[in-house]
Amino acid sequence: MQSPVTGTNRDAPPFRCDIVGSFLRPPELIEARRLHRARQLTDGGLYEIETAEIAGLVEKQKQAGLRVVTDGEFRRSWWHLDFFLGVEGTEKIDLNALAGRADAKQRAETFRIADRIVFGDHPMLEHFRSLKRLAAESAPEAVPKMTIPSPSLFHFVQRYNGGGVYADEEELYADIIAVYRDAIQAFYDAGCRYLQLDDTSWGTLCSLLHRTQMRSQGTDPDKLAADYVRLINESIEGRPGDMTIALHVCRGNFHSTWFASGGYEPVAEALFGGCRVDAFFLEYDNERAGGFEPLRFVQDQFVVLGLVTTKHGGLESKDVLKARIAEAAAFVPLDRLCLSTQCGFASSEEGNLLTEEEQWDKIRLVAETAAEVWPRRK
Secondary structure: OOOOOOOOOOOOOOOOEOOOOOOOOOHHHHHHHHHHHOOOOOHHHHHHHHHHHHHHHHHHHHHOOOOEEOOOOOOOOEOOHHHHHHOEEEEEEEHHHHOOOOOOOOOOEEEEEEEEEEOOOOHHHHHHHHHHHHHHHHOOOOEEOEEEEOHHHHHHHHOOOOOOOOOOHHHHHHHHHHHHHHHHHHHHHOOOOEEEEEEOHHHHHOOHHHHHHHHHOOOOHHHHHHHHHHHHHHHHOOOOOOOEEEEEEOOOOHHHOOOOOOOOHHHHHHHHHHOOOOEEEEEOOOHHHOOOHHHHHOOOOEEEEEEEOOOEOOOOOHHHHHHHHHHHOOOOOHHHEEEEEOOOOOOEOOOOEOOHHHHHHHHHHHHHHHHHHOOOOO
8 A cells, every 4th residue: 555645754853753762671681680780790790781672773773774762771770860860960769679579460650759860970971882783783874862861750750759958949840951061061061963852741741631630639730731841941051952852651661551631622722832942752662642633733853653562462553654644744754754652661670561572563664664754856
């Protein structure tokens, strides 16, 4: 079936075929982490195994036809907490321990602010440098992408956990902005030209249930959305001109589960109309994300359509994917659209409920579909 729409390829991020970032952890890495937790493997030993597995992952991404590569978040336990806990002035909270659930089967962890926050010698800077070196060795034409949680999510998560360090909300916002400005510059200095901010707070703000709960607790979700647009914009203000920054909106992805449901309409005007990132990565893999109509507020940013689910195996129809891209093109020009999976495959080290073979089948589906919708001109 001929694609109903045809655009042009891109040689810069976001790519027509792009990825959110995380990949299923290989068995060898899972075992290495188990041994490390049991103190049977040193920090250096774990880092060596992580590096070897990331090298293999970069090669697989290249073979799948990707122009962008990540480290799969292989050095992390959580997609967000590892970054938050690397910021000076934060500390981990074990919710199971606090609740006396010593035999809990599922990890339940978060963080809180324990002192004034500062971006110092963050371990993820070396994680990116390592990825850049590995990419230069085996995929020199690919762009290494770094993924970190967004500044709005930093605020959203800590607001539930107390700490009492900041009595004034604006003072906290100012320090979060300073942390992220320093982080963006530090990653740029490390060679990063493609940075993705991952965010589940916006998925929550799309949910009627969560918005109602917020109001019952005295929080105006519309004001929070406006504050978060300001927080993101001021955090990325002054970024280098040759650095692409994207925002990925998610409704939850822990072990194939989700926690929020609802289309983008409640936040569309504030987020799409006001947030000055270069691209939005948006979930659109099922009815929980609603229709494409909210995209009418998008300004001159790119929209990366997350049409292929990472929640389970089984391939989507290529013809259906093309038809949905055509639907979205009624609201955003085709040449400002791209395609990806809806989220990563392993937002935590547990990973989603599909096999590695199914994971790569989905990546190839995205690559093949994108190549047909946005063919490379000869």
